Amino acid sequence: MALPSGATIGIIGGGQLGRMLAMAAARLGYRTAILEPQADCPAAQVANIHVAAAYDDADALDRLADMVDIVTYEFENVPVAAAKRLAAKAGIFPPPRALEVAQDRLVEKTFLNSIGIATAPFLAVDSDEDLAEGLSAFGGSGILKTRRLGYDGKGQRLFRDASAAEAEGVFAAMGSVPLILEGFVPFEREISIIAARAQDGSIMAYDPAENVHRNGILHRSTVPAAISDEVAQKAMDAASAILSALDYVGVIGVEFFVLGDGILLANEIAPRVHNSGHWTEAACVISQFEQHIRAIAGLPLGVTARHSDCVMENLVGDDVSRAQALLSEPDLVLHLYGKAEPRPGRKMGHFTRIGRK
């Protein structure tokens, strides 16, 4: 049943993704309540209600459940216990199972392989000995990552032509937390798919974006990506398989590596709207944000075809000083997140340049 206009949607997390979800919800006639400890966060600036509390505050979760008709989230590290508590009281989309899979790189890659989606080779690392064995199995090269709570390249260490002796002391230096060693993928490009699954099981995917990172943070997404139709179709099929296997409702972002011979390896699942889908607000009739709200509200999904080619770029830290100059460019859509201080590495906004198709 579709959520009636005037209903309230709870959003866990108060960052820019929550902000853009709240704006899309408002356009469809919904109210929003944000759960976020930080005062004056980007999402609360445009929402109806701000519950200023920790994500695992049981009392605040119950208060949120009482004031909303449905809950969603804007980041993948929402405590699973909090998501389950809300699921029991108000209903939450995407399902908590998607959080469990996305929060742990080992669980995530094991899940992907189990449904026939290829990834980089990987091994669990819980000691220096595991790492030494893994490095020799992968020919001395690989990327060591924390299994949990790593994003934007944080909590990672690269090995090239490393001997087993180089493993010594690494487990402790990485914080003595569960790790995963991935074989190093000599990819030609990185792409992502933004797709949505509705409550009736229908699936719509946007065109793949080609992504370039700087210092581990997304810098630019270009659409169309320079890939063949076959590779694009393979990526869309993989995203669909993930959505169906998780009985998912909402928008998902899936990142892939494309190798020279067209081989596609999935890298990461984000159970939420995704930075590499921001271009959809400028180059598609229905943005990823509206698509997510439509899906969780039980409304029909919108068409995902793009009306324009485009390039989206993030404004990170002091890049935001370019904002005024950018506004004088024709065919450019600017989006700022309402953050006061432009700290290094902080996403302050983004812009999308529209080209002609």
Ligand code: AMP
């Ligand atoms: P992640 O945190 O897994 O998204 O990794 C951040 C970035 O590191 C990716 O976007 C890639 O550019 C690079 N990277 C991650 N894993 C690998 C891998 N197994 N092989 C080569 N590059 C990788």
